[in-house]
Amino acid sequence: xxxLRFEGVTVRYGRALTAVDGVDLTVPAGQVVGLVGExxxxxxxxxxxxxxxxxxxxxxxxxxxxxxxxxxxxRRPLQMVFQDPYSSLDPRMTIGDSIAEAMPRGPRxxxxxxxxxxxxxxxxxxxxxxxxxxxxxxxxSGGQRQRVAIARALAxxxxxxIADEITSAxxxxxxxxxxxxxxxxxxxxxxxxxxxxxxxxxVRYVSDIVxxxxxxxxxxxxxxxxxLGNPQHPYTKELLAAAPRxxxxxxxxxxxxxxxxxxxxxxxxxxxGCRFHPRCPIGPLIRTDREHCLTLDPTAEADHRLHRAACxxxxxxxxxxGSNPPVLMQLKEDSQ
Amino acid sequence: xRRWMAVLRTPVGAGAGLLLLGVLLLAVFAPVLWSxxxxxxxxxxxxxxxxxxHWLGTDNLGRDIFYRVLVAxxxxxxxxxxxxxxAVVTGLALGSAPAILGKRGGRAATAVVNIAVAFPxxxxxxxFAVVFGVGAKGAVLAxxxxxxxxxARLTQTLIAGVAxxxxxxxxxxxxVGRFRMLVRHILPNIAEPLVVNATIGAGGTLLAFAGLSFIxxxxxxxxxxxGRMLGESLSGIYVHPAAALAPGVAVVIAGLAFxxxxxxxxxxxxxxxxxxxxxxxxxxxxPARDDDNDAVLVVEDLHVTFPGPVTPVRGVxxxxxxGEIVGVVGExxxxxxxxxxxxxxLIEPPGQVRAAELSFLGAPLLGRLPVRSxxxxxxRLxGTSFAMVFQDPMTSFNPTKRIGxxxxxxxxxxxxxxxxxxxxxxxxxLRAVRVPAAERRARQYPHEFSGGMRQxxxxxxxxxxxxxxxxxxxxTTALDVTxxxxxxxxxxxxxxxxxxxxxxxxxxISVVAQICDRVLVMYAGRIVxxxxxxxxxxxxxxxxxxxxxxxxxxxxxxxxxxxxxxPGRPVxxxxxxxxxxxxxxxxxxxxxxxxxxxxxxxxxxxxHPQAQAExxxxxxxxx
Numbered sequence: 001x002x003x004l005r006f007e008g009v010t011v012r013y014g015r016a017l018t019a020v021d022g023v024d025l026t027v028p029a030g031q032v033v034g035l036v037g038e039x040x041x042x043x044x045x046x047x048x049x050x051x052x053x054x055x056x057x058x059x060x061x062x063x064x065x066x067x068x069x070x071x072x073x074x075r076r077p078l079q080m081v082f083q084d085p086y087s088s089l090d091p092r093m094t095i096g097d098s099i100a101e102a103m104p105r106g107p108r109x110x111x112x113x114x115x116x117x118x119x120x121x122x123x124x125x126x127x128x129x130x131x132x133x134x135x136x137x138x139x140x141s142g143g144q145r146q147r148v149a150i151a152r153a154l155a156x157x158x159x160x161x162i163a164d165e166i167t168s169a170x171x172x173x174x175x176x177x178x179x180x181x182x183x184x185x186x187x188x189x190x191x192x193x194x195x196x197x198x199x200x201x202x203v204r205y206v207s208d209i210v211x212x213x214x215x216x217x218x219x220x221x222x223x224x225x226x227x228l229g230n231p232q233h234p235y236t237k238e239l240l241a242a243a244p245r246x247x248x249x250x251x252x253x254x255x256x257x258x259x260x261x262x263x264x265x266x267x268x269x270x271x272x273g274c275r276f277h278p279r280c281p282i283g284p285l286i287r288t289d290r291e292h293c294l295t296l297d298p299t300a301e302a303d304h305r306l307h308r309a310a311c312x313x314x315x316x317x318x319x320x321x322g323s324n325p326p327v328l329m330q331l332k333e334d335s336q
Numbered sequence: 337x338r339r340w341m342a343v344l345r346t347p348v349g350a351g352a353g354l355l356l357l358g359v360l361l362l363a364v365f366a367p368v369l370w371s372x373x374x375x376x377x378x379x380x381x382x383x384x385x386x387x388x389x390h391w392l393g394t395d396n397l398g399r400d401i402f403y404r405v406l407v408a409x410x411x412x413x414x415x416x417x418x419x420x421x422x423a424v425v426t427g428l429a430l431g432s433a434p435a436i437l438g439k440r441g442g443r444a445a446t447a448v449v450n451i452a453v454a455f456p457x458x459x460x461x462x463x464f465a466v467v468f469g470v471g472a473k474g475a476v477l478a479x480x481x482x483x484x485x486x487x488a489r490l491t492q493t494l495i496a497g498v499a500x501x502x503x504x505x506x507x508x509x510x511x512v513g514r515f516r517m518l519v520r521h522i523l524p525n526i527a528e529p530l531v532v533n534a535t536i537g538a539g540g541t542l543l544a545f546a547g548l549s550f551i552x553x554x555x556x557x558x559x560x561x562x563g564r565m566l567g568e569s570l571s572g573i574y575v576h577p578a579a580a581l582a583p584g585v586a587v588v589i590a591g592l593a594f595x596x597x598x599x600x601x602x603x604x605x606x607x608x609x610x611x612x613x614x615x616x617x618x619x620x621x622x623p624a625r626d627d628d629n630d631a632v633l634v635v636e637d638l639h640v641t642f643p644g645p646v647t648p649v650r651g652v653x654x655x656x657x658x659g660e661i662v663g664v665v666g667e668x669x670x671x672x673x674x675x676x677x678x679x680x681x682l683i684e685p686p687g688q689v690r691a692a693e694l695s696f697l698g699a700p701l702l703g704r705l706p707v708r709s710x711x712x713x714x715x716r717l718x719g720t721s722f723a724m725v726f727q728d729p730m731t732s733f734n735p736t737k738r739i740g741x742x743x744x745x746x747x748x749x750x751x752x753x754x755x756x757x758x759x760x761x762x763x764x765x766l767r768a769v770r771v772p773a774a775e776r777r778a779r780q781y782p783h784e785f786s787g788g789m790r791q792x793x794x795x796x797x798x799x800x801x802x803x804x805x806x807x808x809x810x811x812t813t814a815l816d817v818t819x820x821x822x823x824x825x826x827x828x829x830x831x832x833x834x835x836x837x838x839x840x841x842x843x844x845i846s847v848v849a850q851i852c853d854r855v856l857v858m859y860a861g862r863i864v865x866x867x868x869x870x871x872x873x874x875x876x877x878x879x880x881x882x883x884x885x886x887x888x889x890x891x892x893x894x895x896x897x898x899x900x901x902x903p904g905r906p907v908x909x910x911x912x913x914x915x916x917x918x919x920x921x922x923x924x925x926x927x928x929x930x931x932x933x934x935x936x937x938x939x940x941x942x943x944h945p946q947a948q949a950e951x952x953x954x955x956x957x958x959x
Contacts, residue, residue, distance in 0.1 A: 038816035039787075051509045075511045088502035092524035098503075101520070102510035141905045149506070156510055171667040172843065173902035176887045180898045198816060201889045205899065228891070242817040244846035246873070246892040266786070 002159035002192055003029045004050065004078070008059030011042070011049050016268055019045040021216035022059065022299070027160060027209075030190040034207030034224065036200050036239060040267050042216040043196045047162045050194070051080045063159060075104050079158035083165035085145035089137040095148045096133035099123070102155040122151040126181060143174035147181065154185070160192045167202060175202075182206060200243040204228055212236045215267055215275045217299060222307035232309035234280050274298050274312065282313055343604035352596035359593045363413040366406040374403040385576055392578045395569065404565060405582045412561040413590060415476055415554075416542035422480025423487050423541070424534050430484060431491025435499070435522060436514050449492065452485035460485070461544060465553045475554040479544050483537060490533055494526035528605055536598030539591040546587045562587050630657045632805045632837040633679065636693035640674045643686045648909040649674050650861040653936070656805065659835040661827070663848030663869065665884070666858035667906050675858070676809045676841045680724045697721060697804055719750035723798020727810035729790035733782040739793050740766070740778025747800045761800060769796040769826055788819035792826060799830065806830070809841045824851050845872070845884055857881045860907040860917035866939045877945035879922050916943065 004027040011020040020042040027033045037043045048054040050061055052070030061068045063077055070076065079102070082088035089098055099119045103109065110118055120130040126147040137145055146166060153161055163182065167175040183206050186193055197203050203210060204224060211221040212235060220233040231237045277283045277293040284290045293312060302308045343349040378398035385393045392401040430449050434442030452460070464478030498504065499522070507521055548554040549563025557564075562583040569579040633656040640649035649671040656662050666672040678689045681701060694702045699717055726732040734742060743765060744758035753761060759778070766774035769792040782790060791811060798806050808827065812820040828851045830836050842848050848855050849869050857865040857878065865878040876882050886900035893899065904921040907913065916934050919925040924944045934941045 038818065048505075053505050053508065076509050078509070080506070080509050082502040082506060084502060088506050090503040090507070090521050090525070093520070101507065101512060104511070143905065152506065152510070171906065172845070172884060172887050173667055173906070176889075176899035176901035179889070180901065183898075199889075200817070201891050201893065204891060205889045205893055205895065238818050240891070242821050244850075244888070244890045246890050 002064050002077070003027065004160045004192060004194065005062040005065075006046065006050070006059065007062065009046065009049060009056050009061060010058035011045050011054050012057045013045075018216055018270070019267065020049065020056075021270075023213075023216075023218055025211055025218055025221065027192050027194050029192050031208040032186055032193040032195050032206055033209045033211060034203035035194060035196045035211050035213055036198065036203050037213030038198060040215075041213040042267075043213050044164055046213075047080060047164045047194060047196055050160075050162060051076060051078045075106075076156065077159040078162060079153035079156040079160075080162040080164060081146070081149050081153050081166045084169045085142055085149050086137075086169070088149050089145055089152075091137055094134045094136055095123075095140070098137075098148065099152045099155045102152045104157055119155070122155055123148075125154065125185070126151045127177075141174070142170050143178060146170060146174075146178050150178075150181065150185070154189075158191075160194065161186075162194045162196070164196045165198065168198065179205060200228075200239050212239065215270050217275060217310060218308070219276065219310040220307045227307055230306075232305065232307045232314040233276075233311045234282050234313075235276050236309075238279075238281070272297075274310070276311070339605060340601070343601050346600065346604065348596065349600035349604060352593060352600045355589070355593040356597045359409070359413065359590045362406065363410045367410045370403045370407055373400055374407040375399065383572065383576065386578050392582050393576050395565075395579065401565075401569075401579050401582055404560065405562070405586050408561050408565060408583065409586065409590070411472075411555060411559060412542065412546065412563070412587070415472060415561065416538060416545050419476045419479040419483065419545060420534060420538040420541045422477065423483030423537065424530070426481060426484035427487025427489075428491055428530075430488035432495060432518055432522070434492070435495055435518050438514070446492065449485055449488045453489050455485070457482050457486070457544075461548065462553075465548060470553055470556065472555045472559065475545060475548045478553075479541055479548065482544075483541060487533070487537070491526070491530065494529055495522055498522055498525045529602075532598050532602045532605065534598075535601065536595055539594030539598070542591050542594065543587060546583075631655050632658055632660075632697060633839070634693055634695045635675075635679065636691060638675065638678055638689070638691040638694060640671070640678050640683060641688045641690070644910060646910045647912075648861050649678065650912075652858070652861070652863055654856055654863065654866070656837045656839060658804070658837055659831055660854065661831055661838040661840060661852045663840045663842060663852035663855045664858055665842055665845045665848050665855060667843060667884075669860075669906050669909060670858040671861040671909070672841050672843075672858045673809055676724075676807050676839060679839065680722070680807050681718065682724075716750050719746060720801030721804045723795070723801075723803040723806040725791065725794050725798060725806060725808040725811045727813050729785075729787060729794050729814070730782065732794055733790065735782050738779055738781055739785065743778070743793070743797045743800055746797065750801060762796075765796040765799045766793060768799060769793070769830075771796065786819075787815050788822060791815060791823050795823075795826060795830070799834075802834075803836055805837045805839065807839045807841075810843065811840070812847060813843070820847070827851060844888075846888060846890065849873075857884070860912065861909060862917065862941060863936055864918065864941045866936065877940045877947075878942045879924050879944070879946060880918050882946065883921075916941075 006023050006025045009020055009023045010018065012018050023042075023046060025033070025035075025046075035043045035046070045054055049056050050068075052068070068078070089095065093101075096116075096119050099122055100115060103115065103118060116133075119133060123130055123132060128144060128147055128151070132140075137148070140148065150166075166182070167178050170178060179202065182195075185191065186206070195203065195206050207224045209221065210224045210227040211218050212227070212233065213219065214235050220227060220231065220236045227236065228240065231240055271278055273292075273294045273296055274280070274283065278285065280286075280293070282290075284293045290313070296312065298310045298312045302310045305311070305314045307314075344353050376399065378394065381390065381394050381398045383394060383396055384390060384398075387393070390400045390402065392405070395401055395404070430445060433445035437445060460482035461478045464481050465474055468474035468477045504517070504521060507517055512521070545554060546561070546563030546566065549561050550567040552567065555561045555564045565583040566580060566587075569576065569583070573580040635655070636653045638649055638652040639647060641647045648669070652671070652675055654662065664672045664675060674683070677683050679694070679701075683689050689702065691702055694700065697717065699714060701714070733739070740759055740762045743762035744753075744755070747753045747758040747761050748755065763774045763778050766778055771777050771789055771792050777785070777789070785793060795806070795811075806827070811827070812823050815823060824847065827838055827840070831838055840848060840852060845855075849872050852869045855867055855869045855872060856863050857880065859880050865876065865881045867875060867877075867881075872881075872885065876885060880902075883900070883902045887902055889899055902921055907917045913920065915930040915932055916922070916925070919929040922929065924946070926944065929943050932943070934943050
């Protein structure tokens with residue numbers, strides 16, 4: 001049970017692309033934080049930074065208040081399950097070897113036969129037969145491979161598990177079993193988890209906390225029920241509107257055409273001011289009086305708003321008045 | 337190992353393998369057997385031509401050239417193999433150094449390789465030969481080191497390819513050290529191409545070594561190899577041609593053995609395309625039925641077969657009417673994409689398409705046409721009235737051409753428009769698919785478009801003619817949810833404005849439900865249910881359709897219950913079970929389902945279609 005905290009983490013690729021831009025996010029001990037956003041929003045980069053596959057250019061990543069340091073060959077307290085189970089397992093290694101390799105090595109760790117027992121236990125934990133130990137990944141289906149990948153991540157005795165789009169390469173009929181497995185394991189083992197997905201319905205199903213990412217920044221974060229029930233940021237609302245509802249057989253009514261057809265922003269050239277303004281249905285494109293969105297970055301004041309929403313016009317504004325719980329105050333929309 | 341055996345079973349592979357085995361056996365046993373004959377000096381027969389006693393004549397000491405060629409095989413091949421292994425080991429070390437040394441050391445190693453590769457191999461060999469001194473040892477080292485750079489480059493390239501795979505990242509996260517990473521994960525995954533290239537390289541080395549010996553830098557007397565023998569007897573080539581040719585022929589044969597074997601293995605490991613003749617299509621297609629004037633596309637009993645034989649599409653029939661959006665859903669391997677490709681005439685040999693009828697706007701698409709002009713007519717019909725949208729809009733545009741030009745191309749070809757008119761039409765169509773600033777965007781390249789915009793441009797390309805049908809294969813799968821909605825809405829708008837029919841293939845039943853009039857559910861190459869999309873939520877009767885619907889989490893999924901799942905896994909098209917393909921995963925399957933294959937009757941292919949009322953308490957089983 002550990003807490004993972006990102007403090008002002010910035011990750012750059014080369015000089016031109018800032019994939020993650022000053023992200024503050026906490027994964028509380030034993031809880032699941034769901035991170036949603038579109039491709040290019042930086043959610044996978046954030047995960048890669050956490051496990052040491054990408055080097056942060058700024059800020060720090062703390063595990064239980066201690067900054068993480070990744071050294072090659074050293075045990076990593078964070079483990080990750082990747083999107084594509086066809087690429088994440090070494091085709092030349094039996095799945096037993098793949099799992100055993102991820103187990104911590106040291107004087108106090110199990111050796112020999114008991115190591116093998118541990119591999120079998122992990123396989124059974126993810127619902128695979130023990131006789132699969134000597135199978136190669138080529139003999140397994142996508143869903144089974146993803147189970148092996150989960151077992152391998154658990155073999156590392158992780159303090160925090162990171163799941164990066166783990167179901168998006170799977171068929172819908174398989175997706176359910178993997179999600180059920182992840183949820184059961186998380187509850188049984190009280191794992192802290194960062195669950196990344198572009199699918200809001202999937203994130204909703206597994207997460208305690210939902211964070212929404214847009215162009216390298218977290219634009220809204222809060223308890224899953226609150227964020228999905230009472231979204232503050234227009235982007236969150238857009239995501240919600242696009243997610244499928246039970247039995248819906250028609251496209252949702254079109255928004256303002258101008259915004260609906262706007263292009264997603266280019267991460268190489270993020271817009272100034274509010275990063276969402278070129279697509280925002282309540283922004284300067286639609287309401288000409290809102291020029292401040294073009295120049296003022298709403299992230300600065302985000303801590304004072306409900307769900308830390310990075311929007312000048314989030315309906316609720318949170319102001320701690322020294323009392324708990326915080327008091328919600330309604331402000332006039334154009335008071336900013 | 338199985339693949340090596342498969343290589344040996346091909347004619348070229350078997351021939352090359354036998355030849356190589358022969359050459360190697362010769363190298364091992366020839367000196368043991370014939371050393372005596374080869375070294376016997378016969379001063380009575382100096383520099384003689386071929387005779388019954390000396391088949392290939394004798395050299396300047398009267399030694400038998402035939403036996404000398406045989407015996408020289410050991411020196412020649414051994415030294416060539418030694419040089420090759422020096423090249424391979426040095427190349428491997430240099431090439432994999434970046435993986436072990438970390439950032440700075442790796443960059444230095446890469447720089448060394450880059451510089452070394454820039455020098456011609458022969459120049460390097462001569463340089464090293466001078467440095468290491470004349471003689472067999474010097475020549476081995478020279479040729480070995482001269483061959484190392486190209487091998488190092490190959491290793492680097494192969495490692496770079498593997499290093500991007502996720503399992504390397506996973507091993508790093510698991511705390512695997514650099515050296516172990518190289519030995520356990522990287523090398524096993526690049527071993528095959530390395531071995532193949534080393535084999536081919538050995539042939540080259542053999543030749544290079546013969547060259548060095550020929551000019552006197554290699555093997556020194558009294559030792560001899562083929563190159564040396566060639567050099568010695570060359571002066572007398574007009575008198576004793578056989579003496580000079582024999583060692584040359586030996587070099588060629590041994591070199592060929594290595595090269596051929598390497599090439600055969602490389603070919604065997606690469607993608608194999610078994611050749612099947614492309615004849616077995618329906619010879620003459622029947623014209624479309626007259627009673628269905630409204631039909632845009634008629635598909636009757638469509639089969640797609642690949643060698644194996646595997647039949648991923650087994651008898652699909654459907655009709656699409658004017659202005660209708662029909663969705664096809666199914667999991668991977670259900671045959672939905674192949675159905676779309678078959679309709680679009682995009683199944684490449686060795687795949688085969690058979691159908692009782694496959695006609696578009698009343699014109700048959702299958703079968704050879706008797707007159708050549710009709711083929712052109714058919715091509716024009718497809719070019720102007722048929723549009724295809726693929727999943728990945730990045731790969732379906734030519735990255736080196738401007739979007740506008742690519743759109744205009746088809747119109748100039750099929751409609752005979754001038755360059756000017758075609759470009760105007762392209763800009764107009766981009767506007768129609770609501771690409772902002774169409775005139776400017778038409779002059780941009782595909783990489784300057786975002787995924788959603790590219791997909792619009794792709795649809796725009798389909799609209800250049802006056803399409804009657806757009807086949808869209810997973811058009812929104814590569815797109816983000818918000819963009820996905822825009823593209824779907826665009827398709828819907830086109831349908832309503834231009835009365836275009838759409839065949840939409842998707843794995844996502846919620847996408848299909850949103851814009852389609854009718855949904856075809858596919859499983860294991862068959863349509864198992866055909867129903868209006870408004871009835872999806874409540875009226876589905878096939879257990880698979882229901883399971884599929886229940887398995888997709890949405891914003892109303894109960895959080896305290898496990899997700900509904902479909903037990904088992906999708907059917908492998910190569911091992912199609914008897915009876916209903918879904919029976920093994922179906923909660924309602926009976927004995928009949930396991931033996932008798934249900935056909936599509938009354939829009940559902942199931943022996944136990946579920947009644948609508950049972951729907952609410954339906955669950956396929958939980959795990």
